[in-house]
Amino acid sequence: MFTRLFVTRSGQERLLVPALVAFLLTLAVGFGVASYWSHRASSDEDRAAALASSKQFAAAEAIYVRLLHERPSVPLVLAFLDNHERAIADRIRRRLQGEAYDPIAEHAAGALLTDDALDEVLWRDLPPDITLVARFWRGVEADAVPRHVREQMLAGAKREPPVPWFNHLLAREAQQSGAPMEAAVYYEREGLTFPERAGDMDIALNLWMNAGAWEHVRDRLQDARVFAAAGPLTKYRFAVNERDWKGAALQLWLNWKQRWQGTGLLMSAVSALAWAFVCTRLGKLGERPRFRLPLYIVAFGLGVASVIPTMFLIAVEESRLRLIETGDMVRDILFFVFGVGLREEASKLLLFLPLVPILRKWGDRLDVLVAGAMVGLGFAAEENIDYIAQGAVHSGLARFLTANFLHMAMTGILATALFEFIEDGERHASNFLRTSLFVVGLHGAYDFFLSHEEMGGSFIAMAVFLFLTKPFLEAVDAARRRADKGISLLQAFVLAISVVTGVTFVYASGAMGPQQAAATMLQGLLGIAILLFFFVRELRAM
Structure with missing residues (x-):
């Protein structure tokens, strides 16, 4: 029976049947394992992020709108705005490049919120503190931050302790405007104040290293708080510059432990x-x-x-x-x-x-x-x-x-x-x-x-x-x-x-989700077809 799976009665090799059997078995085992570990299933935020990274912006936007209504937060409103801007930029890019109409891609893209609908979500449905953040970042994206909004952001960033996310957003603005050293200062303050955003410290240190400010990085890492907040890859990069091979090996190992x-x-x-x-x-x-x-x-x-x-x-x-x-x-x-x-x-x-x-x-x-x-x-x-x-x-x-x-x-x-x-x-x-x-x-x-x-x-x-x-x-x-x-x-x-x-x-x-996963993978069917055609032709000749 096993032989019949790969060879016909006339002795010719089978391709489609074993391929389908392998694919279906993989799905059965895979979904079985996924069901067993269902308590580790992706959250709605993770699902929206996955959709956004796969350029299914409208589907991601729908999830973000629902989440902002249910439990508004600064990270959600930033992810929502970033997703919307990426969607617009992607559609402008495709239009300028004259890409041919792709019904699968267009169906997966879906309809984005209009400007009026987006403003309604931001200005009417969100608490005042989150609305301030949204107004600031919308202004940054449009290169037109209202003066009173900027003043409130700067005041909140300088407060002791600073308002969460304010230094982070000012850092992002400075980085986008071509002021990496100013951005690094804001990132460092955010990363030091809020341990859950220690990644901002890595950004700050890497900005300084990119600019060749190694002496400054050396000085900052003498601070125990900075050293504790920095991630292993950042410390590894610094150790290589310092020719501290033992320290570099240790940080590389710590990074591997996190990934594996x-x-x-x-x-x-x-x-x-x-x-x-x-x-x-x-x-x-x-x-x-x-x-x-x-x-x-x-x-x-x-x-x-x-x-x-x-x-x-x-x-x-x-x-x-x-x-x-x-x-x-x-x-x-x-x-x-x-x-x-x-x-x-x-x-x-x-x-x-x-x-x-x-x-x-x-x-x-x-x-x-x-x-x-x-x-x-x-x-x-x-x-x-x-x-x-x-x-x-x-x-x-x-x-x-x-x-x-x-x-x-x-x-x-x-x-x-x-x-x-x-x-x-x-x-x-x-x-x-x-x-x-x-x-x-x-x-x-x-x-x-x-x-x-x-x-x-x-x-x-x-x-x-x-x-x-x-x-x-x-x-x-x-x-x-x-x-x-x-x-x-x-x-x-x-x-x-x-x-x-x-x-x-x-x-x-x-x-x-299965439906969105199928839509995403359908966009790669042409590439897979080319790949299979090439290998079938080459390997049949061997």
Whole structure:
């Protein structure tokens, strides 16, 4: 019966049936687990935030309006206004770019409140103290804050103790107007006064570090209250600048402890297992299980650990080279290629090096390629935890379906070129250099397009993905030489896609509800269709 699931009576491989079975089983198990942990279900605020991050602004707005009526608060009114402004900006952007009419996207977008309806929510339904905050922030967004409103905000911010949120909002205004040092002072005051907003202290310290004011940061961190409020990543960045490697290692570990838990870890682990299954089929695990299974596990672990040198390089680039994303098109291209692409590929190669002696003694060309791919998968699995934490379900699906395999392909190709260079430097030096430039350039381009929707976003990034994975699949085909027994590579790939899509839908349903999750994921159907078409064509030829 199990064989019939994958092969027809005439001996042809099945794709649709096993894909549907895997998808439905994933949904059943996923929703079962979600039901068991129902006491951890997302709050309405979390659901609205997930909808907003996935560009379903009208649906998010409806939730915010209801919540403001039931239990008004400053965080809710700020999230409500930010969501509304983002929706308007997104629609203006799409109109200016002349995007084609997309009925699915338009239906998901829904209808926003008119200005009169929005003002009614703010001015008539909210308590006076929250109305003041709303008037101020509406004025900031319109670049027209009423004088009496600003005076009340400044007076409340200087009071002892200050009024909650006033310093935070003045800081946001100063930051938007290009006054980061003024903003840092406000952020610090908010973060010191209110422990629940200690994140403002991190913003303040990072603004000073971005400006090169390290002496000031050093002085501020001598204050026990400031040090206690600062987060581990901020302390890590400062420790790297101070060359305090022991302190940097400690802060990095504390940051990892915070991240490696909850939904993000579980979802990333399931996705990684699905793609690891593809890797085992690529690497013919069944032919040499005693050698290859430990090799693949260690390679995956090294890939996870490759985030450590990446974090170090990020701190160096930001503190020493001022290499950060700015919004300027040309500078961002340089940042994503020579910042993101170079540091991530260099870090993964560095952690691949410990495997080289083992591979030289006992491995073959296929082992090198797949061990490199597993290092890339380990890096992607750790990186995915951050993407889930950001809550952008629409981009999260694209990354789970593409970024995992992308890192596998990039590191597999680079690891093979590095291995050949180590074996015969004189013969393979030029090929290693060409391959490195090729992979780093495409890696940077992929991240650049994902971060710039105005340049084509995920659809152009998909083209980069396809362009890079083709040589990887060709290298796999050449290294494998002949097919092995069991399910085919194509079937393994389709199963992985089905499981990852199912897990993503379960996660999205918990974050925003099944209907909105389906609407969000439908917007990515074209990308998934292109992906499947490409792999079906390539893998059928192998």
